[in-house]
Amino acid sequence: MQARLLLEDGTLFTGQGFGAEGASTGEVVFNTGITGYQEVLSDPSYCGQIVTMTFPLIGNYGINRDDFEAIRPYIHGFVVRRHEDVPSNWRAQYTLDRLFKEYGIVGISEVDTRMLTRILRQHGTMKGILTTGSERVEELKERLNASSLLRDQVARTSTKTVFSSPGNRERIVLIDYGAKSGILRELTQRGCDVVVVPHDTTADEIRRLSPDGIQLSNGPGDPKDVPQAVETLRRLIGEYPIFGICLGHQLFALACGADTEKLKFGHRGGNHPVKELESGRCYITSQNHGYTVKEQSIAGTDLEVTHINNNDKTIEGLKHKKFPAFTVQYHPEAAPGPFDSSYLFDRFLDMIREHKRNNPQRPRQAQLAEALRGELQYAQK
Numbered sequence: 001m002q003a004r005l006l007l008e009d010g011t012l013f014t015g016q017g018f019g020a021e022g023a024s025t026g027e028v029v030f031n032t033g034i035t036g037y038q039e040v041l042s043d044p045s046y047c048g049q050i051v052t053m054t055f056p057l058i059g060n061y062g063i064n065r066d067d068f069e070a071i072r073p074y075i076h077g078f079v080v081r082r083h084e085d086v087p088s089n090w091r092a093q094y095t096l097d098r099l100f101k102e103y104g105i106v107g108i109s110e111v112d113t114r115m116l117t118r119i120l121r122q123h124g125t126m127k128g129i130l131t132t133g134s135e136r137v138e139e140l141k142e143r144l145n146a147s148s149l150l151r152d153q154v155a156r157t158s159t160k161t162v163f164s165s166p167g168n169r170e171r172i173v174l175i176d177y178g179a180k181s182g183i184l185r186e187l188t189q190r191g192c193d194v195v196v197v198p199h200d201t202t203a204d205e206i207r208r209l210s211p212d213g214i215q216l217s218n219g220p221g222d223p224k225d226v227p228q229a230v231e232t233l234r235r236l237i238g239e240y241p242i243f244g245i246c247l248g249h250q251l252f253a254l255a256c257g258a259d260t261e262k263l264k265f266g267h268r269g270g271n272h273p274v275k276e277l278e279s280g281r282c283y284i285t286s287q288n289h290g291y292t293v294k295e296q297s298i299a300g301t302d303l304e305v306t307h308i309n310n311n312d313k314t315i316e317g318l319k320h321k322k323f324p325a326f327t328v329q330y331h332p333e334a335a336p337g338p339f340d341s342s343y344l345f346d347r348f349l350d351m352i353r354e355h356k357r358n359n360p361q362r363p364r365q366a367q368l369a370e371a372l373r374g375e376l377q378y379a380q381k
């Protein structure tokens with residue numbers, strides 16, 4: 001089955017279709033990971049995007065039951081150089097082709113992904129249309145121009161209901177903006193009592209869960225598309241220890257008065273070098289983001305930059321100067337790795353314990369009264 005990918009700049013790639021038949025549009029982005037295609041295609045942060053892998057051999061170890069980052073893939077298409085449909089791995093349960101057929105995702109192989117990536121690096125990410133149909137190119141162009149990028153991906157990927165993963169240690173409320181399951185895994189591995197809540201849960205609803213700390217998840221799209229999430233965070237900063245990851249980092253920055261902007265082609269891969277400014281240490285990190293916190297917007301806020309990207313010097317980590325809260329743009333829960341940054345979850349738990357030591361439990365009623373006072377003051381602002 002023939003398939004084609006047309007980019008906004010008119011470049012047309014022709015290749016072999018796999019997975020579902022049909023057509024779909026999305027933002028075309030590239031990921032440089034050598035392994036981990038199952039984690040990439042099931043990471044909700046790619047919702048609405050057509051992803052190309054720069055590594056040339058994809059599908060060779062199949063799809064297994066363990067490595068999903070979400071219950072289903074949300075990508076709008078997958079572009080590879082060579083698609084291997086006879087997996088060779090003891091964990092493989094079925095093929096990429098079957099997964100894509102089940103979820104209606106169109107794949108294309110035999111594409112010069114190196115050329116595609118160079119185009120995206122030069123022009124920046126763009127819209128594309130991927131099809132297995134026989135439409136005329138003019139028709140594809142019209143459909144592509146008429147299409148618009150999604151703005152509601154957080155609502156599409158966030159859990160609709162509250163659920164918990166009980167543990168006997170700290171109670172963490174994980175706000176799910178389109179969370180990867182890796183975050184829940186890291187918290188539960190540490191014995192945390194995790195309550196996962198939908199993206200639009202109010203500050204009061206979160207308070208009622210009496211968290212010891214709040215974890216902000218990754219998620220798809222532009223952080224400015226979820227202003228209500230920023231509002232909620234504004235109310236919670238200072239009240240609870242907070243750790244934010246990726247979209248959570250960007251939302252936290254917006255809530256603290258900083259600004260975000262879109263990167264030309266983003267950071268997506270498993271080997272992005274990040275420098276921790278305090279120690280001068282370099283960490284190799286997994287990344288997947290198209291937006292970043294604007295450096296100039298930090299001045300005048302209560303934020304301090306803790307990490308930067310060694311390649312392009314963009315902000316990779318922040319902490320609040322007054323309150324127990326820190327965030328990173330990259331993925332400490334990365335799967336299949338690197339694991340360099342998983343210590344950040346331990347740091348979060350240390351921060352919570354220290355916060356508890358410094359703020360011995362006040363009676364529950366006093367806590368609620370305080371929260372209510374906070375809300376009233378907020379409402380009067």
Ligand SMILES: NC(=O)CC[C@H](N)C(=O)O
Nearest residue numbers: 218219221246247290291
């Ligand atoms: N992985 C993420 O959370 C990505 C954050 C945001 N959607 C971005 O692209 O920048």
